[in-house]
Amino acid sequence: MTGSLVAGVDIGGTKAAALVVDEAGETRGRAVEPMAGRSATGIEPIVAAVRAALEAAGAGDGDLGAIGVGVPGRIDSVAGTVSLATNLGWHELPLARLIRNEFGVPCGVANDVGLAASGLIGHEIVRGARSLAYVAVGTGIGAGLVLDGRLHQGDRGLAGEIGHAIADPDGAVCRCGQRGCVETVASGPFIARRAAAALAAALATGTPPDAHPLLTSGPPITAKTVYEAAAAGDTIALAIAHEAGRTLAHAIEALMLTCDLELVLLGGGVAGAGPPFLEPITAELDRARSASALVALMIPPGSVRVLPEQFDAVARGGVALARRLIRTDPPNPLHGDTEEEVVARASWT
Amino acid sequence: MIERSGKATHQETRAHNSRLVLGTIYDRGPISRAALARSTGLTRTTVSDVVSDLIRDGLTREVGRGPSTGGKAPILLAFADDARHLVGLDLGESVFRGAIVDLRGEICSAIEVAVDDRDGNQALERVFSLVDQLLARADRPILGIGIGTAGLIDTTIGTVLEAVNLDWHGLPLGALLQARTGLPVYVTNDSRATALAEHVFGGQRASNLVVVKVGEGIGAGLILGGRLFQGDGFGAGEIGHTTVRPDGDACRCGRLGCLETVASTRAILGQLASHGISRLPDAVAALEAGDPLVRDVVVAAGRQLGLAVAWLIGVLNVERIVLVGSAAEFGEPWLSAVRETMWASALGLLADGTTLEIGRPHADGVVLGATALLMTRELGLNLTGLPDAGLEGAVAGESESDDLEISA
Ligand SMILES: [Zn+2]
Numbered sequence: 001m002t003g004s005l006v007a008g009v010d011i012g013g014t015k016a017a018a019l020v021v022d023e024a025g026e027t028r029g030r031a032v033e034p035m036a037g038r039s040a041t042g043i044e045p046i047v048a049a050v051r052a053a054l055e056a057a058g059a060g061d062g063d064l065g066a067i068g069v070g071v072p073g074r075i076d077s078v079a080g081t082v083s084l085a086t087n088l089g090w091h092e093l094p095l096a097r098l099i100r101n102e103f104g105v106p107c108g109v110a111n112d113v114g115l116a117a118s119g120l121i122g123h124e125i126v127r128g129a130r131s132l133a134y135v136a137v138g139t140g141i142g143a144g145l146v147l148d149g150r151l152h153q154g155d156r157g158l159a160g161e162i163g164h165a166i167a168d169p170d171g172a173v174c175r176c177g178q179r180g181c182v183e184t185v186a187s188g189p190f191i192a193r194r195a196a197a198a199l200a201a202a203l204a205t206g207t208p209p210d211a212h213p214l215l216t217s218g219p220p221i222t223a224k225t226v227y228e229a230a231a232a233g234d235t236i237a238l239a240i241a242h243e244a245g246r247t248l249a250h251a252i253e254a255l256m257l258t259c260d261l262e263l264v265l266l267g268g269g270v271a272g273a274g275p276p277f278l279e280p281i282t283a284e285l286d287r288a289r290s291a292s293a294l295v296a297l298m299i300p301p302g303s304v305r306v307l308p309e310q311f312d313a314v315a316r317g318g319v320a321l322a323r324r325l326i327r328t329d330p331p332n333p334l335h336g337d338t339e340e341e342v343v344a345r346a347s348w349t
Numbered sequence: 350m351i352e353r354s355g356k357a358t359h360q361e362t363r364a365h366n367s368r369l370v371l372g373t374i375y376d377r378g379p380i381s382r383a384a385l386a387r388s389t390g391l392t393r394t395t396v397s398d399v400v401s402d403l404i405r406d407g408l409t410r411e412v413g414r415g416p417s418t419g420g421k422a423p424i425l426l427a428f429a430d431d432a433r434h435l436v437g438l439d440l441g442e443s444v445f446r447g448a449i450v451d452l453r454g455e456i457c458s459a460i461e462v463a464v465d466d467r468d469g470n471q472a473l474e475r476v477f478s479l480v481d482q483l484l485a486r487a488d489r490p491i492l493g494i495g496i497g498t499a500g501l502i503d504t505t506i507g508t509v510l511e512a513v514n515l516d517w518h519g520l521p522l523g524a525l526l527q528a529r530t531g532l533p534v535y536v537t538n539d540s541r542a543t544a545l546a547e548h549v550f551g552g553q554r555a556s557n558l559v560v561v562k563v564g565e566g567i568g569a570g571l572i573l574g575g576r577l578f579q580g581d582g583f584g585a586g587e588i589g590h591t592t593v594r595p596d597g598d599a600c601r602c603g604r605l606g607c608l609e610t611v612a613s614t615r616a617i618l619g620q621l622a623s624h625g626i627s628r629l630p631d632a633v634a635a636l637e638a639g640d641p642l643v644r645d646v647v648v649a650a651g652r653q654l655g656l657a658v659a660w661l662i663g664v665l666n667v668e669r670i671v672l673v674g675s676a677a678e679f680g681e682p683w684l685s686a687v688r689e690t691m692w693a694s695a696l697g698l699l700a701d702g703t704t705l706e707i708g709r710p711h712a713d714g715v716v717l718g719a720t721a722l723l724m725t726r727e728l729g730l731n732l733t734g735l736p737d738a739g740l741e742g743a744v745a746g747e748s749e750s751d752d753l754e755i756s757a
């Protein structure tokens with residue numbers, strides 16, 4: 001018999017974050033491990049993060065009932081395999097099996113943003129919404145879509161790819177090879193790069209360094225520095241934040257006009273900057289609302305929000321997935337159990 | 350999960366079984382009771398009970414015997430395509446078209462009336478008179494009325510929230526017609542109706558399908574996970590009002606530079622006005638005659654649409670896109686422009702394997718889709734019996750009754 005705790009894991013390009021939750025839904029432990037230095041299969045940081053979170057909960061392997069893992073990439077969630085995760089260098093990795101072998105409990109693997117979006121359904125923070133998107137803004141930009149209460153993954157599990165929509169055909173070259181993707185304006189690395197370039201240009205024309213104290217002092221510029229500088233009124237940072245916000249607002253607006261969502265929730269490292277990140281988005285959406293009754297109707301105020309920085313939506317989605325893996329009642333399609341859950345539970349019980 | 354009483358669960362199960370069996374007969378008939386039991390996973394007894402009810406209702410017929418597999422040759426069951434008549438209406442931009450349709454989407458009789466004014470009351474009178482004429486022509490029990498119209502529609506109550514062309518605002522069209530005829534009435538947006546027509550009557554039933562209608566305006570109908578997706582406020586697919594040129598021309602929605610202002614048939618004709626062309630047939634003729642200016646305008650509009658299609662592919666990862674509406678009359682030069690831009694701007698992996706085509710060139714897409722909505726809702730036809738349809742909901746939260754829903 002397995003334990004009563006479940007773990008949710010958010011795997012990112014730089015770190016694995018684990019969350020351990022008890023049967024009552026209370027968070028019992030958290031831990032973060034760097035992804036650097038991992039081997040080719042790369043599961044050591046995941047295992048370490050789960051064990052550290054268990055330890056923080058005053059528990060051990062034997063208390064664990066199931067694990068749900070969110071991975072940025074293309075996932076075969078029935079097989080529990082990572083088909084392709086470019087940022088992690090994973091290709092056809094049987095991640096669920098590797099983790100299951102390590103802990104001896106069921107493990108489910110899913111795309112991170114989809115997992116976050118599906119985990120948000122039913123949470124009080126979404127107030128009963130049935131159609132929503134979780135938009136992660138960090139190293140990359142992607143959306144997880146829940147439509148009419150069902151996760152929409154698309155024909156090949158690639159839905160929600162809004163980061164590579166073209167925002168500016170004459171813009172910078174993106175890591176995907178296209179020019180002017182949304183990511184080239186609004187992702188963390190590009191925000192940092194644009195700010196550094198704008199700063200260099202300003203300094204080259206004779207602007208004194210102390211005109212931009214937060215950007216010119218300390219370590220290399222990151223998206224975090226840019227938003228801190230924007231919050232402090234730095235003109236270069238404000239311009240970059242404004243441009244990123246405007247571009248994200250257009251993508252969100254198009255997403256809502258396409259899918260008529262009740263709610264868009266923003267998360268991820270860059271969104272963690274909070275108000276200086278959200279304000280330019282809100283300003284652009286307000287402009288659109290005042291110009292168009294249709295936009296005002298379909299994107300009402302309050303329908304685009306930033307999740308609290310500590311909310312860890314992906315790990316929470318992992319927890320929800322883990323719970324479904326150990327649910328004891330027999331699967332019943334009439335009660336909304338999906339074919340995959342039936343398959344998943346049949347193979348693990 | 351909501352607790353259910355034993356009785357409610359029993360009735361739901363019965364209704365669910367009936368939909369499942371009817372849907373299977375619809376898609377795979379003629380079929381024997383034994384094969385039905387195999388393919389639905391229901392017991393032979395359950396299948397026999399359900400089939401008796403369906404035969405009594407006239408929706409299913411016994412149509413002879415199939416090949417024997419050892420014992421007595423099994424009796425085959427077929428869907429009775431002509432058991433009911435459906436009334437379908439397409440309240441189009443300049444023409445109202447109505448038809449009597451059978452359960453397989455065959456048009457039995459059709460009527461068209463021109464609509465040249467923009468008076469909401471007169472438009473409603475025309476709808477009433479069209480329905481009266483069609484009902485007089487039906488010679489089977491009428492299942493109900495399905496309507497496709499431009500605009501924002503609340504499908505659950507059949508109310509037209511906003512239809513600029515017809516000057517209807519908050520018009521309870523469904524309730525008015527229901528009171529007048531005593532028949533069930535379903536109303537949906539024209540792009541969505543066309544998507545449903547492709548899904549239900551189109552032959553190959555893809556789990557995910559997007560139909561983009563390009564005419565006076567631009568809208569998309571989305572079939573996702575085998576079901577019509579309408580969105581939180583029935584606005585899903587309003588891609589015509591996404592901004593493509595922030596400093597562009599004024600759109601009828603109040604903003605500048607919407608997709609409609611650069612890629613709709615109206616936008617194309619607007620640009621050709623100074624060239625002395627104001628009607629679509631003239632523009633198509635000039636294009637076919639090789640007029641370079643017309644060609645440039647049509648190709649530019651196609652490219653803008655291609656960007657929108659690339660966006661749809663990226664957001665929804667849908668591999669089948671069908672283009673319909675009056676702009677499709679520009680044919681291959683327009684389609685190529687859309688396709689090339691889609692390829693150039695959607696991620697390689699996503700555009701790979703995506704098919705983009707112009708929909709079947711008949712005028713009845715909206716009529717058929719409206720009747721498909723009516724048919725799937727009224728008969729509860731379960732047409733989502735695709736091998737992977739259930740997987741779409743994989744990790745989503747508890748869905749209460751949605752998985753019991755039929756395809757529409
Ligand atoms: Zn890109």
Ligand SMILES: [Zn+2]
Nearest residue numbers: 590600602607
């Ligand atoms: Zn518009």
